[in-house]
Amino acid sequence: MAPPSRALVLNRLIDELPREECHRLLEQCTPVTYRGGDVLCESGQPLEHVHFPMTALISLAKTVPGKPPIEMGMIGREGMLGATLALGIDSNPLQAVVHGAGTGLRISTTRFQAQLRTSPALQRMLELYLYVLVEQLAQTAVCSSFHGMPARLAKWLLMTVDRAPGEQLEVAQAALPEILGVRRAAVNVAASELQQRGLIDCTRRRIRVISRAGLENAACECYAAGVNAYRRRLPPRACA
Amino acid sequence: MAPPSRALVLNRLIDELPREECHRLLEQCTPVTYRGGDVLCESGQPLEHVHFPMTALISLAKTVPGKPPIEMGMIGREGMLGATLALGIDSNPLQAVVHGAGTGLRISTTRFQAQLRTSPALQRMLELYLYVLVEQLAQTAVCSSFHGMPARLAKWLLMTVDRAPGEQLEVAQAALPEILGVRRAAVNVAASELQQRGLIDCTRRRIRVISRAGLENAACECYAAGVNAYRRRLPPRACA
DNA sequence: CCAGTTTGGTGCAGAAGCGAACAGACCTTC
């Protein structure tokens, strides 16, 4: 997540586009302010708009009847919602919910598809990013099978601060159980453990990261794997 | 998994291609006999060949260091290994291992890519199938988070018989724990339960399905969801 | 036919998470 060299940092994917294609795309985009809880796309339903988060955070979750949804992926300023359009499919396999209020850009799906046809760099970027999303999905899956709550919580916190501005997370602990697909008490135990080790500081509706390095240590390898997967496919400036 | 209307049933995806593109592809393909345990592709490594199983069964698994791999997807005669080429990426995010010995067709990746450039129906099919694979991946993930062993085992058995010829599965129970990502004893308990309910018959190195309907009842909704996901994107004869 | 290996069944202690419930802390509202 090193800062791109170009002046204006909006969204990593947009920033990486060649200047001309970037401008063409931005002309069609509208700035949006997202509120926490907004549902941008139901699972399997067609996507009205393609979204490029800037400070907002989108959570990709899968639902199974009778159970709370469970987060399988995360989209922040390093990504976008709508990468499946690289496959010519205008729906998303996962439910997309805003989990961190903030800003972003959006463009109607039909307009975006038109852009896609005339912008090979954009098409390529979607393909690469979609691949990364799939890797993230698989990683999350094995992670929740094998790793304990503290490690998973640490990983989630790191992924979130990477995508959010600042080191403060405006997250209620009450939201975490649903995200991580476990019970509230289980999250609590894990959070207490991280707090006792001096890595985070939990107060009402807010979690502050004290030691990033400590968290990286507490997290499972899945965090590093996710970062590497992104870097390998979408190295900075590679799409220029 | 209704039988296609065309005479020769090789592989569902190939069969669904328009006649001319189908022939062009088949000319380049080589019949292969796969042995159980063959590793067709390591996770993240480039794919030498694209594979179209006929009676063989390929398991897509994700590994995390220090733990046995866990199955996240399954490819039989309804699918193919190498769908990521629809994204112009020649590697597979998951490890691909032959889990059921049998036959299939293969073609070198470079030749396949050439075909892809001249066959829009093939390109489209890869895109749709890749989307279905991603849905399957997400479904498997929530399933192993939420559902108990008996339901997951039933689902796995159904998915396997759907892709295998006959109702006999040549599977050692010893292979199941690794596939399902749990311990041997846990599988045993689940298998005993299904057997007591008269749904399957386990003998040495072989599991026979007695009551398909009963298994569908015992399985979680994830099985039906997977079947529907496939049907929705790849309805019979839709690609003709 | 027998010894050795593979495969399948089982038992037990312990860890982890579930479901439900309760108590205290904090905020908002009146």
Next chain:
DNA sequence: GAAGGTCTGTTCGCTTCTGCACCAAACTGG
């Protein structure tokens, strides 16, 4: 300032799965 709602921390018993171990049955090769 009191009342009520929301958020957080914690508890209890229970279920499920793990890690380890042991044993029985069945196959294999000499």
